Amino acid sequence: MAISLHNIAPRTPPVSHTSWRLWLRQNLFANRTSAVTTVSLLLLGLWLLPQLWSWALWHAQFKPDADACQSIRGMGACWGVVSEKYRLIIFGRYPFAEQWRPLLACGLLMGLLVVSCMRAFWRIGLLWAWVAVWLAFFGLMGGRLFGFSLGLSPVPTDQWGGLPLTLMLSSLSIALAFPLAVLVALGRRSDLPAIKTICVTYVELVRGVPLISVLFMASFMFPLLMPAGTTPDVLVRVLVGITLFSAAYTAEIVRGGLQAIPRGQYEAAASLGLGYWKTQRIIILPQALAHVVPGIMNNFIAIFKDTSLVTIVSLYELSGALGLALSGDPLWRPFKIEGYLFITLIYFAFCFAMSRYSLWVEHQLQRSQAR
Amino acid sequence: MKNSPIKAALGGAAAIGFTLLFSASAWAGKTLDTIKQRDQMVCGVNTGLAGFGAADSQGKWTGLDVDVCRAVAAAVLGSGDKVRYVPLSAPQRFTALQSGEIDMLSRNTTFTLTRDASLGLHQTAVTFYDGQGFMVPVKGGIKSAKQLKNATVCVQSGTTTEKNLTDFSKANNLAIKPVVFEKLEAANAAYFAGRCKAYTTDASGLASIRSKEAKDPKEHAILPELISKEPLGPLVRRGDDEWFAIVKWVIYGLVEAEEYGITAANIEKLKAESTDPVVMRLLGKSDDTGKLLGLDREWLVRAITTSGNYGEIFERNVGEKTPLALKRGPNAQWAKGGLQYAPPIR
């Protein structure tokens, strides 16, 4: 018998699970509380956002004209203070004519940091690049390198300021603190009682005190601790203080990573005949450090923010430079808040970028460990 | 212990340790030798007080204290430009001097017993006789310091100002509430923002801050009462009497120069022509007073040529033609009724 083929009536389309209406219902109006929250937040936003827009952008003054700024005071933001003073804010007290040097130095350093973050560049040449860029940085900023003049006018370290100072202090202190932190973390986990006690005391002592007291100690007491007649440079003092501080926190993070390594790894290394240092270098540390890279990035963000404290020991990084730029200038002083918002934007940009990067690294690690 | 290399290593480590322990840290040469070797003098100054020590945006330093530094540098090194200025806030200034970071502190610092006796420092000579006063907004209607009952007063931390304020408040039963800031800029900002009813510091400092930082200087009044004596002058470290004498006598020399009519303009002429024995002695033509100090004959000539005499320094930085518009008052020569009285240079 022939099978007759006849059309089947089209069925109704399946219920869509991804329409925007459904999303709204699930996410904004799921139940009564949710609906009330949504409505009240929307009303708040509708009241606040137009005012913010009007103040920050619509009525704002971008030209460096103090009188125009005064006339719109209260109604609009005066971003003219930024266009007038941005060089003083970003470069501090560095001599005006030579500000191309910190600009170049800053660019080189930022380039190095960005390149170090990208996987494609992780090879031995990167270490040489680090050495070269740091030498170039100090040479450009100071005009002299290890006592040899480079043909540029010398600029003493207490005139360095602003963004280059922040970048230099945070990246150099983290780089220097890292080896110390690894040693201290290993020392804390060792079973030699003397070494363990020293490391524990150091970490607990440094983590228990605020950074500002460490900076006070570095700037007031450090010269007393050195032999008479030597005066350590103010930048060196602050750098030593921040390095010791960040080493303690980094040591705790590395210790967390070391604790996550299973005993089997140590036993396998021992069965291969590897000694203590070889085990650490080849087997344990690579795994531990890979685990804690997000933690270390967080630490870097924290240290980057903490460099703003050096303004209390009279090194003029961004917020200190702003204070310097606006003090003694009664014309622009009323617009301090716009200056502060500008610096907030700079810090936010850097820190947000770093935190997104750390999230990316975490993703990479999870991918690499998934089977 | 059987193995001698290990024993030797341990012994070596112990030896190094003990050597370091007992090595006497001798004072590395006198200040004058260090300065001459460095060919530069390091002077601690204010971070930014117009008229006393302030840098413009090009980094050039001017002020009364700065001119004193230049005079000393000229006397010692030959040129007033061989100075490196280190701006110091009030809390940092003494430790910077104690630690050897600076050679002399010329930062409108008041002479007190505590500072002379217990900080390891020496007060040289008074360059400015001052007193502590109050500045108030004219709008507030306060005409006398005694009306400051229960008032909030902005003050900088680490200064004699804090203590004097307390004494004044107690003596007059005013229950003043101080708002204390670490930095001068923060204290100024708070006062001009309206946080405090009054601002207190040395009267010269008030004039300087009003002229430079107020939107309209006429809106702020300096109250007539001076509640303390504030003799301001440079300080040096203890233990170096030679350097102490040099700084002290350069200042006295500048005051003497004004008393005998020697100015930067006429000094060359006077050097060539004058027969007044005092002038000849001051300019190094008859006696060599410089040798007694460890300098050469022309030490005072160079100092006066660089900065002028005391009167010129005063008029240029804080005098009546400047925005500070201060009168000589107690800073006039003793013969004119003031307090500047230099011992004879002979």
Add this chain to the structure above:
Amino acid sequence: MAGFLFWDMKTSFWHQRQTRRWLYQLALMLGLLALLAWLLSNTLANMKARGIQSGFDFLWANAGFDIGESMIAFDSSEPYWRAFGVGLLNTLRVSVVGIVFCSILGTMIGVGRVSHNALARGLGYAYTELFRNVPVLLQLLIWYVLLVEFMPDSQSPLHFNDWFYLSKNGFSFPVPVWESSSNSLVWDVPLWFDGEISQGISLTPEFLAITLGLSFYTSAFVAEVVRAGIVSVPRGQLEAAKSIGLSNWQTTRQVLLPQAMRVIIPPLTNQYLNLTKNSSLAVAIGYPDLVSISNTALNQTGRAVECIALIMAVYLCLSLGTSALMNAFNQRMAIRER
């Protein structure tokens, strides 16, 4: 045969692990002692050469300065140790109020970040990112500028019903007080007259700036910690709770919170400690906390080493004390597993 040879070979003294361990430790201790001794000798030599006096005897000398706000009565004729005590109380005041405030705020934001509502989630995310990525000193300075420059003068304060006043001189509010004469609780309401406010409780703008600034900053971190804690509880727990008929509130209180607390408490302790340590930044905005008063004492007496050592010792004690307290709390909240 081989066994015979084996027992013949004895490891020499210097190759035994025990010896080497003791040697390394000895070398390290000696090196450290040498370094400390060198530093100490430098310090003593420097101090002697400059005639700087040392010792803690200055603590019994007259302070000679007034303190703007203090919780106990303080007069300028009191000794320095009492001034330090006032500073410590001020620090504790900021820390306690800040901890309470930031916990409440942080919990709210943290719960908001895991809520069903997308708007609440988004705002929570924006809040935490904004406050975490800006340095705390900058935030304190901004708060201070807002509270001092943008507030009205004390001659014409913002007031609500004559009970609350807000001006450049601070925030005043009424407080209930026990009156013995009428044996009842009465309201101590602030009284405004000619720009001065008496009675009631007044908070200075310095205190407000530092408390609010620190609270908002730390609340962003607390929100992250709370979120991590809530997310760490397996979904199966919530589903099981629902399946046995527990209401939302019962689920939260009896199933979610106890398990989340285990994960929340250690990092939360860290954040409380950070807040306490960050209160030392009060020196930048004129609030007389411990570091600020120690700074004044340092300048008046010249005893830099002693004053800084004192601050570090106090903060160390505070940190260790808070850690111990939270560890005890943690023990109590620990879930005893089978």
